[in-house]
Amino acid sequence: MGRVSLAHGSGGIETSHLLERLILNRLPDWMKRLGDGLGLDYPDDSAAIPIPGGYIVATIDAYTVSPIFFPGGDLGKLSAAGTINDLLMLGGRPAAVLDAIVVEEGMDMDDLSRIVESMISILRMEGVCLVGGDIKVMPSGQLDGILVTTAGVGYASKLIVDKNIRPGDKIIVTGPIGEHGAAILAAQQGIKSDEFKSDVSPLTRLMLPLIEKYADHIHAARDPTRGGVAMALNDWSKSSDTMIVVYESELPVREPVVNLCEMMGVDPLSLASEGTALLAVSPEKAGEVLEQIHGLGYNEARIIGEARSRTSSVGLVVLKTLIGGARILEPPSGEIVPRIC
Amino acid sequence: MAQKGDLRYLTKRLFRDEILASQIVNIVRGYWELLRSKGVEEVKIMNFCGTHEYTTTHYGIRSILPPGVNLVAGPGCPVCITPSFYVEAAVKLALEGVTLYTYGDAYRLPAVREVGGCRSLSEARMMGADVRVVYSFLDAVRDAAKHGKPSVFLAVGFETTCPAYASAIANNLVPENLTLIVAGRLTPPAARFSVERVGTVSGVIAPGHVSTITGAGVWRFLPEEYGIPTVVSGFEPLDVMIAISLILRQIMDGEPRLQIEYSRTVTMEGNRRAKELLARVFDVVDAAWRGIGFIEKSGYALKESVSQYDAFSRYGMREPNRSEWSHDLLPGCICGQVIIGAAKPTDCRLFMKRCTPGTPYGPCMVSAEGSCSIWARMGGRGVVEEVL
Amino acid sequence: MCLGVYGKVLRVDGELAVVDFGGGLTKDVLVGVEDVREEDYVVVHAGVIVSRLSEKDFTAVFDFIEEAAKHLAQSKSEAATYLAQIRSRLEENLSTSK
Numbered sequence: 001m002g003r004v005s006l007a008h009g010s011g012g013i014e015t016s017h018l019l020e021r022l023i024l025n026r027l028p029d030w031m032k033r034l035g036d037g038l039g040l041d042y043p044d045d046s047a048a049i050p051i052p053g054g055y056i057v058a059t060i061d062a063y064t065v066s067p068i069f070f071p072g073g074d075l076g077k078l079s080a081a082g083t084i085n086d087l088l089m090l091g092g093r094p095a096a097v098l099d100a101i102v103v104e105e106g107m108d109m110d111d112l113s114r115i116v117e118s119m120i121s122i123l124r125m126e127g128v129c130l131v132g133g134d135i136k137v138m139p140s141g142q143l144d145g146i147l148v149t150t151a152g153v154g155y156a157s158k159l160i161v162d163k164n165i166r167p168g169d170k171i172i173v174t175g176p177i178g179e180h181g182a183a184i185l186a187a188q189q190g191i192k193s194d195e196f197k198s199d200v201s202p203l204t205r206l207m208l209p210l211i212e213k214y215a216d217h218i219h220a221a222r223d224p225t226r227g228g229v230a231m232a233l234n235d236w237s238k239s240s241d242t243m244i245v246v247y248e249s250e251l252p253v254r255e256p257v258v259n260l261c262e263m264m265g266v267d268p269l270s271l272a273s274e275g276t277a278l279l280a281v282s283p284e285k286a287g288e289v290l291e292q293i294h295g296l297g298y299n300e301a302r303i304i305g306e307a308r309s310r311t312s313s314v315g316l317v318v319l320k321t322l323i324g325g326a327r328i329l330e331p332p333s334g335e336i337v338p339r340i341c
Numbered sequence: 342m343a344q345k346g347d348l349r350y351l352t353k354r355l356f357r358d359e360i361l362a363s364q365i366v367n368i369v370r371g372y373w374e375l376l377r378s379k380g381v382e383e384v385k386i387m388n389f390c391g392t393h394e395y396t397t398t399h400y401g402i403r404s405i406l407p408p409g410v411n412l413v414a415g416p417g418c419p420v421c422i423t424p425s426f427y428v429e430a431a432v433k434l435a436l437e438g439v440t441l442y443t444y445g446d447a448y449r450l451p452a453v454r455e456v457g458g459c460r461s462l463s464e465a466r467m468m469g470a471d472v473r474v475v476y477s478f479l480d481a482v483r484d485a486a487k488h489g490k491p492s493v494f495l496a497v498g499f500e501t502t503c504p505a506y507a508s509a510i511a512n513n514l515v516p517e518n519l520t521l522i523v524a525g526r527l528t529p530p531a532a533r534f535s536v537e538r539v540g541t542v543s544g545v546i547a548p549g550h551v552s553t554i555t556g557a558g559v560w561r562f563l564p565e566e567y568g569i570p571t572v573v574s575g576f577e578p579l580d581v582m583i584a585i586s587l588i589l590r591q592i593m594d595g596e597p598r599l600q601i602e603y604s605r606t607v608t609m610e611g612n613r614r615a616k617e618l619l620a621r622v623f624d625v626v627d628a629a630w631r632g633i634g635f636i637e638k639s640g641y642a643l644k645e646s647v648s649q650y651d652a653f654s655r656y657g658m659r660e661p662n663r664s665e666w667s668h669d670l671l672p673g674c675i676c677g678q679v680i681i682g683a684a685k686p687t688d689c690r691l692f693m694k695r696c697t698p699g700t701p702y703g704p705c706m707v708s709a710e711g712s713c714s715i716w717a718r719m720g721g722r723g724v725v726e727e728v729l
Numbered sequence: 730m731c732l733g734v735y736g737k738v739l740r741v742d743g744e745l746a747v748v749d750f751g752g753g754l755t756k757d758v759l760v761g762v763e764d765v766r767e768e769d770y771v772v773v774h775a776g777v778i779v780s781r782l783s784e785k786d787f788t789a790v791f792d793f794i795e796e797a798a799k800h801l802a803q804s805k806s807e808a809a810t811y812l813a814q815i816r817s818r819l820e821e822n823l824s825t826s827k
């Protein structure tokens with residue numbers, strides 16, 4: 001069967017294949033989902049359990065990052081914001097979080113408390129309770145520093161489910177892409193510059209008003225974390241019977257990020273964002289939604305493409321390039337490492 | 342941000358301009374029509390540089406060229422052509438506790454044979470080996486000097502990359518604990534090898550950054566001995582498209598010659614200092630290319646005078662010689678043919694069946710710049726064209 | 730193969746130089762060419778300056794295109810309009826950089 005590789009956890013194709021083999025194939029259909037909710041039969045940002053008048057939405061994620069403290073945030077902030085965002089992306093209102101912290105023996109106590117403090121301060125700011133948790137210590141050498149797992153719970157009256165994307169829908173991105181991934185890459189490669197700062201932040205102030213007002217017109221929402229925009233759009237195309245067309249000239253990427261990517265030979269479309277959302281919005285309302293997003297302070301939000309009816313048998317994302325050519329935008333695979341060629 | 346005369350900014354503005362691009366396409370089409378009216382059915386333009394291939398794919402250049410103008414990739418990916426032996430040696434050392442440095446490209450490169458259950462450095466890292474991916478040799482030099490542990494750099498690359506090793510060695514920057522597995526290769530011998538075997542190359546886009554070091558002059562043999570129009574080109578999309586138009590023009594005029602499109606940084610003579618450094622530190626030897634075999638005078642090896650930097654002698658290993666060396670390809674994989682442009686990926690029975698970008702089998706599928714991986718991603722050409 | 734990035738030299742110190750790749754992105758690199766000076770524009774590959782960029786030759790390549798358009802104009806009438814468009818586009822781009 002081979003061995004588990006880092007690529008299996010990178011959020012790209014390898015991760016989906018591993019999940020398929022490891023978990024999905026072992027589950028009978030009834031186990032994958034509760035009632036007419038949402039579960040593993042349709043992997044979205046969160047799961048949904050039907051209750052009278054709506055749904056309970058729930059999500060769980062394990063967070064590691066190297067370095068643990070990075071420009072713009074740290075592991076604690078990442079784990080709180082990430083879980084809140086997953087709930088929001090399904091149309092949920094985040095209510096409570098549970099955490100499990102596994103820490104390596106010998107870790108600096110100050111670092112540990114900084115991480116926990118930063119997790120709690122995000123939850124406090126967003127009015128989300130921390131209702132349970134666990135902490136374990138592993139012998140030194142058996143874990144690289146610290147691992148934080150957070151589970152989140154919330155309510156939704158209507159779900160935003162990715163498979164509802166329809167031909168004609170406009171794809172909106174709410175801010176410059178690849179900011180988190182670029183900050184991590186720069187930190188790992190020893191590049192010191194004030195230009196790189198993770199965008200990690202909860203998207204509550206953006207998403208709650210949108211959900212309230214446009215629940216019927218936002219057909220899909222996703223925070224493009226691991227695997228970046230490229231992964232998210234490929235998932236959308238596959239699950240929705242559409243083909244997605246993206247205009248390279250419309251993509252908001254900050255110049256320092258472009259430069260870093262060119263230097264390191266990586267594609268900004270495959271770098272993670274942790275405080276930016278992708279939305280698929282019905283064409284009639286797209287302009288209005290975009291205006292509202294700008295009004296909420298996300299000034300760089302843009303329409304970057306659209307869904308079209310599919311002519312091929314499989315889901316595809318096609319990128320219209322700067323010079324007027326076109327190429328298929330592949331879901332990223334493998335770890336993100338600098339290359340020389 | 343924009344500043345008068347800022348060449349970094351100007352490059353992005355000018356050499357990625359959509360309107361200029363469409364006019365260059367018109368010019369390419371114009372020449373192509375003229376050629377067709379003279380009875381030419383196909384032109385096959387070969388590049389010898391993975392970065393040209395990257396530009397071609399990344400900007401979708403194939404999708405806007407006339408159907409008879411075919412761009413094929415030659416052996417221009419240092420990763421695809423690095424013999425399995427070096428990867429195996431690096432994995433072995435890493436598993437024995439040596440700190441191993443390399444670039445991201447070589448980090449993923451699979452060996453043909455497993456060593457200690459690992460096929461690549463990335464797998465060795467999962468098994469707990471200390472493998473560090475760096476952006477440059479200098480970063481490794483500094484890191485190794487800091488920790489002082491036994492360290493090895495897997496030194497792949499062509500003429501552009503190898504001066505980094507030469508310069509650090511010649512200037513005594515390399516700490517005592519760091520040695521190199523030198524797998525550097527020279528491109529002109531491989532280009533000669535490919536055009537001789539393919540036979541039908543109508544034009545060559547020669548590697549721009551290699552030529553900054555070697556000088557464009559090293560490509561003179563292509564027009565002079567083989568009658569192949571040759572253009573040394575830059576790496577922006579418009580550079581590649583202009584190079585294509587220049588090649589078509591040469592074909593039309595029936596006067597194959599060597600032209601430098603990338604004149605903003607390439608000269609006929611090249612980089613004298615880098616060439617001196619290379620000559621001071623390396624001998625040029627017959628060397629193995631994965632899937633291809635030995636090519637005369639196509640590899641770098643450390644000179645006797647700097648042999649203290651050689652990882653093989655430090656760790657009691659040696660390179661296989663010609664008779665011990667095998668072609669390094671897995672059964673069924675025809676990368677050797679694909680690499681020199683003699684076969685198309687679709688000619689391989691494993692293409693998109695056993696061998697896909699997600700589950701690569703042969704080396705050409707591993708690197709993002711391997712031809713098979715590129716073809717796999719360009720597979721939906723029909724779909725792509727609908728969008729244009 | 731060889732990814733090369735354009736940068737501007739900020740400082741030279743013997744075998745080492747600090748290069749700015751735009752937007753405050755700087756990195757220490759090895760100097761691989763003769764007489765690199767501050768303010769020079771250079772091509773950096775895998776942490777080494779492999780060559781200098783020539784300001785003078787920067788747009789020389791578009792002469793090829795103008796020439797081609799002229800050449801084609803003799804056999805194809807639209808080519809003359811390409812020529813005009815190419816020229817105006819070039820001028821526009823060069824002036825926006827000022």
Ligand code: SF4
Nearest residue numbers: 674675689696703713
């Ligand atoms: S498709 Fe795979 S197996 Fe076939 S030649 Fe290409 S890399 Fe080798």
